Amino acid sequence: MRHGSPFVTALSQVLLLGAALGAGEGCKRSSSAQADGGEANAEGGAEATEANGAGKATLTDADGGAPPWSGPVLYAFGAIAPIFSATEWPPKDPSKTSDDRKDVIRLGYFRRGEKVAVKPDPIKKANCEGGWYELVTGGFVCGKFATVDPNHKELKTAPHAPFIDRDLPFDYGLNLTPGTPLYRRVPLKAERKTFEKTLAIGKGVKSSDIAKKLKADGEEVPAYLKGADDAKTHVGFDDLKGESSLVAERMLKGFYLALDKKVDGSSGSFWHTASGYYAPKDHLIVHETKKEFEGIDFTAPGETRKLPLAFIVSPRARECNVEGPKVTRHEKIDRFTILQLTGKREVVDNRNYWETDKGFYVRDIDAAIVTGPSKPPADLTPGEKWIDVDLRRQSLVALEGEKPVYATIVSTGRHDDDPAKDHRTVEGSFRVREKHVTTTMDGDAAADGTYRIEDVPWVMYFEKSYALHGAFWHSMFGREKSHGCVNIIPHDARRIFLWAGPVLPEGWHGVKATKDNPGTRVIVHK
Incomplete structure (x- = not known):
């Protein structure tokens, strides 16, 4: 990660936080994704260690630039600890409830063993045994899901919190x-x-x-x-x-x-x-973590590259010379090499060849050509963050207003003539609806076979079960591969996750978009 980049600085600010909230088809999310793993214990002679962080009542920022929180810390001991907008339970039907409850919503949650900073003294109310804890970052948690006692019996076998500062949380x-x-x-x-x-x-x-x-x-x-x-x-x-x-x-x-x-x-x-x-x-x-490539941060100091770019995705790619109708192939180009393009393109035998700033050409079938959007949404506000996903080019560009700030390649849903195996990614204009540091995805449809990937990282749902998320189990970026989601190499997925809205407060595992904490716009097109 290059330090000093405005894009990187934005990520650090997300991790610092403060009061950030103001006071189908696609990838299948497991129905038991947030379910507790049961009452695990150390019978059978296990030598289990204490859960990471237990007993440490401090929360620090990502880069150590701010003092640690020295006040009370709340630990989730249930499968999840939901976070609400008020000291009330959200109604199933707002039209049939009291005025105190009709506007209450769930803002997010944190998981067993994870911790968040809270204000001293819980708020006592009859609707929650143990009282309501008000989070420093906004929101309220009922004491039936969490405790300020780091030695609570339910925390002894709690897993470590996800690593927010790594490409993979686990x-x-x-x-x-x-x-x-x-x-x-x-x-x-x-x-x-x-x-x-x-x-x-x-x-x-x-x-x-x-x-x-x-x-x-x-x-x-x-x-x-x-x-x-x-x-x-x-x-x-x-x-x-x-x-x-x-x-x-x-x-x-x-x-x-x-x-x-x-x-x-x-x-x-x-x-x-x-x-x-x-x-x-x-x-x-x-799993052995490998970073075969990383996207381009256009805001990084000294970065001179700009759109259009070519990400080499074929192991058979070569430098080409184009002279009229004649194409000659020369030196091999390593997979995932990123090349600056001039914008000039030649067509030979119905095949596109793109000119690089090195003077040679690359063949379109050997590369994912990242050009960025042709024009921004008509109602885009100045400096507004948005994400452009190009299905034809298998690319993603993050922008602020009309300025590209990050570009990478992705792997979207597979096309198939068999409807049961057709997983093409939905097209349209959306907004990130909810974000999860991790969530489990699985499916057991007969056409594809049964699969499960526990705690898929950096998940941003934007339409039904369609999401942008990190994918560590394959490296087919620049080609269609997924069950409908937009797969991103974990390094880039993390950076986009922390940059995009809704803002995820420190210690939270998941957050929902609200009027005060809106989701970033996502445009998916061919």
């Missing part, structure tokens, strides 16, 4: 084995033997072979093995529900978990997950 683990169990606590050796006896463990052992053997022996084949044995067999989330009070659920190969910390017990090593479960460590591989 470390992530990829499940390699069909049927890996998620335990509610660390299991004993005998329990592991029982619940993992049908897992493919060891070199050369295949889940399909285990399924065939069970079938040959006349034994019942678990649902998670049926898919491994027969690709045509659909396995949904109902098939993966845990079969005991100890096993919360089973995973399929390819599921991603957000990891809290490693826990060692007498029965082996486990990953404690951000959702509160325990996953056997030997069935997961930790």
Whole structure:
């Protein structure tokens, strides 16, 4: 990250905050995305460490430029702690409630183990046992969801808060084995033997072979093995529900978990997950964070590049020389190289070739050409932030008024002639409706197979289940890839997330757009 950039400074100001709030289709958000992972404990000899931050009643800003908050701190001990606009509960139907409640709304939330700064002394009211806590950043939280006691029993196994200052808020683990169990606590050796006896463990052992053997022996084949044995067999989330009070659920190969910390017990090593479960460590591989490229911050000191730009997305791209109808290909260009374009374009055999400031040309099918919007929205106010997503060019440009401040490439929804597999991204003019530091996305439609990615980072919903968000599980940026959302490399997703409205107050996990804290405009077009 380049320091001194106005774009970066804006991100730092978001992290500093203060009183920021003033007093379908697409990517599927999991219905249990914010659900608690259950009553995890350290039975079975686990050596669990204290939750990160517990007992530290200080909140600091992103760059250390402001003094830490030295007053009371509120910790969420429930799955989530909702934040409301008043010391009342939002009504289901505002037209059928009292005047005190009709205008009350949910502003956002923070999750178990996360902490926010609060004013001293809760407000006592009969509608909330424990009283209402007023947040320094605005909003109210009922004491039934949170506590100022850092040693509260529910915080002992709470996961660490997400890392706001990193490209990824958590470390992530990829499940390699069909049927890996998620335990509610660390299991004993005998329990592991029982619940993992049908897992493919060891070199050369295949889940399909285990399924065939069970079938040959006349034994019942678990649902998670049926898919491994027969690709045509659909396995949904109902098939993966845990079969005991100890096993919360089973995973399929390819599921991603957000990891809290490693826990060692007498029965082996486990990953404690951000959702509160325990996953056997030997069935997961930790995702290796790579930053293959980053977008262009046009406001950075010394940055001279400008639109149009070419992001090379093909591994077969080469420098081209265009002389009339003749094209000759020369040196190879590395994938994700960013080239300055002059704006000059030649057409040869119905193929576009774009001239670079180096004198050579690049072929259109080898690059994502980022030109920016042709014109701003008619009702745009001076300096207003907005985001332009070009589906044809697979690009995203963040602007302030008519001035581009950031540009990158994205991966939007896949097109398909089969309606069941057609996930094209919705087009139109929208505003960011809500932002989440992370939220779980999953789906079990038969056409695409069952998938789950826990705690997808930097999520900005703008229309139904369509969102801009970080994607760490693929690198197909500049090409269509997603289930309908706009996938962004995590580094760029984080920067856009912190720049865009609604502003996320410090310590909050999610925030909804309001009149006083509006969402940034998002234009999606071809």
